[in-house]
Amino acid sequence: MAERLSARRILALVADDFAELPYPERKDGPDGPLGWPGYGTARALAAARTGERESVVCGTGTVGGPGGTRAVLMAFEFGFLGGSLGQRTGDRLQAAYAYARAHRLPVVPLVATGGSRMQEGMPALTQLQRVARQSVLTREAGLPQVAVVRDPTTGGGWATLGAGADVVLALPGAQVGFAGSRVRPPDADPAAYTAEAQVAAGSADAVVRPGELRETLARWLRLLTAASSAPAPVPEALGAPAAPAGGWEAVRRARAPERPRARAYLDAYFTERVAVSGDRCGGADPEGMLCGFGTRDGRTVAYAAQTGTATRPAGYRTAARLIRLADRLGIPVLTLVDTPGAANDAEAERQGVGPAIADLFAAVASARTPVTTLVIGEGGSGGALALAAPGNTWATPDSYFSVIAPELAAAILKRPPQEVAATADQLRPAPGDLAELGVIRTGDH
Incomplete structure (x- = not known):
């Protein structure tokens, strides 16, 4: 199994001067929209264990050190209820996408999630539509999205924030797939649900070791944020200089x-x-x-x-x-x-x-x-x-x-x-x- 990095660790690994964005406030019952017994207690325990108030941490940071690229980063905390997406998660993600568009910044989802939060039912599942809409608006604004999928990235988080990005980088050995480990057929080949398998299947671009992630991500952001209206120069011919006879x-x-x-x-x-x-x-x-x-x-x-x-x-x-x-x-x-x-x-x-x-x-x-x-x-x-x-x-x-x-x-x-x-x-x-x-x-x- 790949090492599971916390949200703060992955942020420190890829970015400097990270500054958390303000989050929207949402009021609902102590046990959420479904009144799920014990949900409020589970949230409180998750907050005490991780130091986070929700399953995603959003903010801005510079990737690549001095002279690097400023970006909006969205880091999931798997220790908070399996990094699941609930309504408050959707609030934070929507606000982060809106900030990226307002300030013309690329978006970097650092994903580690088991999917939608069961204790919130369908209101949680519909956050995927909300996230997809924000991603589309950001794409239409001409801003790149480079996702880093960590262990594990499954369910709707993979099907929106991960696979929906322009470029998908994956940490080695990470569990990556739409079906999580507890909902697959019993005879499913576990090797099909890995970062390496997703690259081989054309669903991700590269597997990147943690020690190389900062440099690789910085290079991608630098290249994808350098628009130019001039045509690409024609390469010089490297082979035979003379024209063929026929x-x-x-x-x-x-x-x-x-x-x-x-x-x-x-x-x-x-x-x-x-x-x-x-x-x-x-x-x-x-x-x-x-x-x-x-x-x-x-x-x-x-x-x-x-x-x-x-x-x-x-x-x-x-x-x-x-x-x-x-x-x-x-x-x-x-x-x-x-x-x-x-x-x-x-x-x-x-x-x-x-x-x-x-x-x-x-x-x-x-x-x-x-x-x-x-x-x-x-x-x-x-x-x-x-x-x-x-x-x-x-x-x-x-x-x-x-x-x-x-x-x-x-x-x-x-x-x-x-x-x-x-x-x-x-x-x-x-x-x-x-x-x-x-x-x-x-x-x-």
Whole structure:
């Protein structure tokens, strides 16, 4: 079991100069809205044991030391009735969200909760709607929300404050899942309800050790609060400098194993970067689509980069999530195109590859923040085009972009294998051809 940190300990771990916010006062009967026998006594005992008057502590603090980012922090105290959400908890959370919007501060929920408070019945459960509304208003205000899920984070707290955040960081070994340990099927695999499992399933972005949490959280807040209206600069080409002789030569170059891939471009482009992982729909494609935020010339740029493999549905959905988050925060986006095409196996179809590509097309088409694209390798049909910025796409000399792979085009046309190269030339997929056709941009960038 992971170490269970109190609210005050987690606050001290991540922030300096924490100042608690004033809380709304609520008057009700001694045993709450249901008159639950002994509830008032249980609250009093919880207060005496923890030193807190409610299950959440809200305030402001600077994350990252001097020069760090001021944020609104909401730290749950699991020792207070299991960190459960009641009406007073909802009062505090709503006030904290409102303060964040009024003062243009990012929000950091530090979650450790068993869910809604049974002794308050449905009035407690409806606090989830209240919290969800505050989160939406904060999102619409263009303010980032970075959650840290601790041990345990279950029930409605996970389904709102945790999983509903823009970025989800988790402490190692933490119990994280909608179903708490006492309400799961008896044969449920406990490994599925962990921080590590949630990252693997695409529901959280990273597991972070407590000793690294302050630095990691500071980096995320610094990157997500640095809006910019200028487009992302186009990366310099890292591979062959000369243009290919024709279409087939372009295809061969793009498929060469020694050709620079996405990670090399990202390493050369950014001075630091953090990764967004998962599509929040049960999937991740960490090897096929790299997404995140980084620092370039002192400002933040978001990135979504294909790695040269067939892109999985989760990869497309993660990229769409990344672009929409960057758009909401006013951060420019860089996309790197490099895929032979979308995954076309039966499992990809079952996972909704078509709708996933459609959603990415829509995310790029609707983005108000500038999107810059560089084709760095293979540009295989619609699975590549979905990531490309209309009117602002560039290409390296060792890349190609084609309506279809030349082998598949030859097969459709019932041509023999020896005519694949000639078919590739006819498709005109080389960078020079693409420039003449008006598909990509050329010149100074």
